[in-house]
Amino acid sequence: MGGEQEKWVLMVTARTPTNIAVIKYWGKRDETLILPINDSISVTLDPSHLCTTTTVSVSPSFDQDRMWLNGKEISLQGGRFQSCLREIRARAQDVEDKKKGVCIKKEDWQKLHLHIASYNNFPTAAGLASSAAGLACLVFSLAKLMNLKEDNSQLSAIARQGSGSACRSLYGGFVKWDMGKEDNGSDSLAIQLADEKHWDELVIIIAVVSARQKETSSTSGMRDTVETSALIQHRAKEVVPKRVVQMEEAIQNRDFPSFARLACTDSNQFHAVCLDTYPPIFYMNDTSHRIISCVEKWNRAEGTPQVAYTFDAGPNAVMIARNRKTAALLLQRLLYNFPPQSDTNLDSYIIGDKSILKDAG
C-alpha cells in the first residue's frame, strides 16, 4: 500500500437469491449472536427472479465504511452489520492484484475502509426475505474481496449474525438451518439437504399482495412473540422438531402430499403464533386469506394436494406447484380470481423455479 497506489480501488460483485422457509424460523434464544429456538428448512429461489446484487469495494482513499441500499445511504452502525464486518475482517487473507500493482496484507484489512452498494430486485422489508438475500450477499461478496478460506457453511454462520434467515441463502436447493447446541453459535449453521436438481419439477409462483414495507420487522415481531406468546414454546419444543424430521423425509422422497401438508400447516401455525403475540401481529391480510382458501378448495377437490402455500412475515403468498402443468392451472385460477392491479389489491406475480445454483456464487 502507499504512494501512487493510493488511487486504486478493488471491487467484487456478487448476486445471491432469496430463500423461503417451509418450516419457519421464528424466535431467538440469543439476540446478539442470532441463535434460533428451533431448526428451520427452506427452499432457495432462482436468482434470476428474486435476488440481491451487491458490490463491495476497498480503497485507501475511503475514510470510513459506507453502505447504500437501493441507492439510498444507510447506516452501518447497527450491531448486525458490525458483527458481520468484524467476523469477516478477522478471517481476511492477503490479497494481490498484479495488474493494479496492489498487495494488501491480512493486517491491512483492519485499517482499510469499505464502500458497499446493494440492490434488491424485489420489494425490501415486505415479507419476501430481503434480509436473507441481502445479508448473505454482503457476507459472500466481502468474503471474496478479502479472500477468505472459509467454506459456505462457515460463511453461513457469519451471515446468520446479520439476519438469521440469511444463513440459508448460502446454498441452493433445500437447506436446513441447524439451530445448534453451543452457546457461542459455532454449530448454528446451514446444511444443504438436497441440491437444486433433486426435485426439479416443482415450480414456485409468488403473488405480491403488497410490496409495501411491513409495519413490524421480523426482528421485533419475533422478539415480542418470545416475550408474550405461550404457544411459541409448544411450537418450538413439541411441533417443529417432529415436522423437521418429516419434512426432510418428504424432500428426500419427493413426497409432494407430505411436503405440502407440512409447509401449509407450518405457515399457518407461524401466523397463529403471531396472533398469539401481545399485542397481536397481523402479517397476512384479506387477500392472503382468500388465496389460502382458493388453494385449499382446489387441493380438496383434487383429492391430493396440487399446490403448497407459505407466507413469511408479510401478506405475500409463495406457492409451490407440484409440476409445470399444475403451475399453469394455478396461474389461470389466480389470474381469474385475483387479477393484478385490480381492486383485489394484488400487485404482481413472479414465477420461477427453485434455485439453479449450486451455491450462492
Ligand code: ADP
Ligand atoms: P424481509 O421480510 O424483507 O426479510 P426484514 O424485516 O426481515 O424483512 O428485514 C428487512 C431489513 O433487512 C431491511 O430494513 C434492511 O435493514 C435489511 N436489508 C434488506 N435488504 C438488504 C440488502 N440488500 N443489504 C443489506 N441489508 C438489507
Ligand code: DP6
Ligand atoms: C418469517 O431472518 O428476517 O421469514 O434474524 O431478526 O433478521 P432476523 O429475522 P429474519 O426472520 C425470518 C422469519 C421468517 C421465517 C424464516 O425465514 O424462516
Ligand code: CO
Ligand atoms: Co427477513
